[in-house]
Amino acid sequence: MNVQTALPEGTRVRRVPAPMAMLAELTYRCPLKCPYCSNPLEMSKRSEELSTEQWAEVLRQAARMGVLHVHFSGGEPAARRDLEELLSVAVEAGLYTNLITSGVGLTEARVKDLSARGLDHIQLSVQGTDASTADLIGGYRGGFEHKMKVAAWIAAEGIPLTVNAVMHRRNLDRTAETIDLAVRLGARRIEVAHTQIHGWAYVNRASLMPTREQVDACSAIVDEARERLKGTLVIDYVPPDHHAKYPKACMGGWGRVGLNVTPSGKVLPCHAAESIPHLVFDNVKDKPLAAIWADGAAFNAYRGTDWMPELCRTCDRKEVDWGGCRCQAMAYAGDASATDPACIKSPHHVRMQELALTEAADVPPDYVYRTM
Amino acid sequence: MTTPLPAAPEDRLPDAAVPKLSRGVRTRWDEARETHMLLAPERALRLDAIAAAILAETDGERSFAAIVDVLAEKYAAPREQIAVDARKLLVDLMDKRMMEVVR
Numbered sequence: 401m402n403v404q405t406a407l408p409e410g411t412r413v414r415r416v417p418a419p420m421a422m423l424a425e426l427t428y429r430c431p432l433k434c435p436y437c438s439n440p441l442e443m444s445k446r447s448e449e450l451s452t453e454q455w456a457e458v459l460r461q462a463a464r465m466g467v468l469h470v471h472f473s474g475g476e477p478a479a480r481r482d483l484e485e486l487l488s489v490a491v492e493a494g495l496y497t498n499l500i501t502s503g504v505g506l507t508e509a510r511v512k513d514l515s516a517r518g519l520d521h522i523q524l525s526v527q528g529t530d531a532s533t534a535d536l537i538g539g540y541r542g543g544f545e546h547k548m549k550v551a552a553w554i555a556a557e558g559i560p561l562t563v564n565a566v567m568h569r570r571n572l573d574r575t576a577e578t579i580d581l582a583v584r585l586g587a588r589r590i591e592v593a594h595t596q597i598h599g600w601a602y603v604n605r606a607s608l609m610p611t612r613e614q615v616d617a618c619s620a621i622v623d624e625a626r627e628r629l630k631g632t633l634v635i636d637y638v639p640p641d642h643h644a645k646y647p648k649a650c651m652g653g654w655g656r657v658g659l660n661v662t663p664s665g666k667v668l669p670c671h672a673a674e675s676i677p678h679l680v681f682d683n684v685k686d687k688p689l690a691a692i693w694a695d696g697a698a699f700n701a702y703r704g705t706d707w708m709p710e711l712c713r714t715c716d717r718k719e720v721d722w723g724g725c726r727c728q729a730m731a732y733a734g735d736a737s738a739t740d741p742a743c744i745k746s747p748h749h750v751r752m753q754e755l756a757l758t759e760a761a762d763v764p765p766d767y768v769y770r771t772m
Numbered sequence: 773m774t775t776p777l778p779a780a781p782e783d784r785l786p787d788a789a790v791p792k793l794s795r796g797v798r799t800r801w802d803e804a805r806e807t808h809m810l811l812a813p814e815r816a817l818r819l820d821a822i823a824a825a826i827l828a829e830t831d832g833e834r835s836f837a838a839i840v841d842v843l844a845e846k847y848a849a850p851r852e853q854i855a856v857d858a859r860k861l862l863v864d865l866m867d868k869r870m871m872e873v874v875r
């Protein structure tokens with residue numbers, strides 16, 4: 401089967417502002433098994449993955465419809481042998497290319513090749529600041545040491561680097577060290593992000609959930625480092641939902657800014673959208689990307705403000721946070737069209753916070769590692 | 773720990789300095805939105821006509837003073853005003869690690 405290029409006759413594409421970014425999840429295969437992985441619990445197998453040609457067509461269509469950034473991710477995108485080829489297609493189409501990687505599967509030769517082909521940026525995840533913690537969290541021995549080598553190859557090529565640090569209970573006390581590590585690795589930017597609780601993270605929430613004190617200390621460290629490292633390291637900080645008053649704007653609003661293509665070609669409004677059971681997702685094998693974006697049922701389910709519950713519809717923040725995260729509403733309120741329970745106005749807010757507090761107070765259970 | 777006082781914009785980017793967009797940061801015309809854009813990791817900034825004009829002359833060859841000269845001539849505008857605007861934009865991009873001084 402091929403990726404559809406032409407619109408079926410008689411279809412009218414509604415005028416919806418073009419997406420800015422596409423997350424291309426090339427594969428779910430990954431040698432690591434982070435307990436906060438946002439991949440769905442049910443993952444598609446290698447045999448269902450889109451072919452090189454199909455991905456190439458998706459990338460070209462994305463560029464034509466106005467996508468500016470493409471993020472190659474996974475799983476571990478380097479697990480695809482055609483990563484280099486797809487990168488070249490994206491570069492040719494004028495897309496800004498970003499590789500989101502754990503580093504495992506990259507060699508010095510591959511980093512050089514990616515650089516020569518015009519890769520704009522790399523995001524390297526770090527699971528911890530020393531080998532023993534990092535490898536426990538990532539569930540992969542030797543991962544940390546390899547990552548340090550990858551960072552050095554990236555620096556040698558001069559490819560701009562962002563360090564991705566997902567923070568949670570077991571590494572939050574190392575926030576300062578994590579920021580120092582990013583500076584040492586020559587990163588221009590670090591993303592200090594608290595775990596978003598859905599997908600594998602929801603299963604593991606009791607062992608991931610930080611205490612209030614941990615979160616406050618982390619925020620203070622970030623504030624101080626931001627000032628001190630101005631011009632050296634940009635720090636993007638994603639505070640946790642569980643201690644917040646208002647939710648974050650999910651993806652900048654459902655169906656507003658970005659889209660996500662899964663390894664098998666399904667097009668999702670957000671990477672976790674498959675956790676909402678009643679949504680039906682179109683596939684690039686059946687329809688052009690632009691038609692899916694504009695008219696797809698899943699995209700229109702929570703686009704804009706019409707779908708909102710009374711609580712949000714009458715709220716003056718409705719176009720600030722767009723009602724928050726649909727997947728979190730699903731997980732905690734059992735209803736994807738409810739107000740995000742991270743919002744203080746939500747009737748589920750108190751329960752969600754209490755759950756967070758009791759879980760953070762308990763002895764953390766062992767991780768349930770993601771499996772394929 | 774002491775935080776040093778932030779340097780004045782004229783010291784960060786003196787007239788003789790040669791600024792350049794860092795690798796991984798570029799401008800392009802965005803056909804779908806009909807505007808100039810500055811693309812950087814995780815960032816897409818809409819550029820207004822003035823910012824686009826300033827960045828178009830920031831080529832990694834010209835000094836800051838030369839950039840201001842070119843702009844003053846091209847747009848027949850007072851040099852001082854252009855210098856203030858251009859320095860503000862470029863130093864702001866330096867703070868965001870999108871711009872560097874190559875010489």
Ligand code: SF4
Binds near residue numbers: 598724725727
């Ligand atoms: S709906 Fe929730 S999980 Fe999905 S992108 Fe938005 S914030 Fe993330």
Ligand code: SF4
Binds near residue numbers: 646722743
């Ligand atoms: S009520 Fe809805 S729109 Fe208002 S702050 Fe809460 S989540 Fe946002």
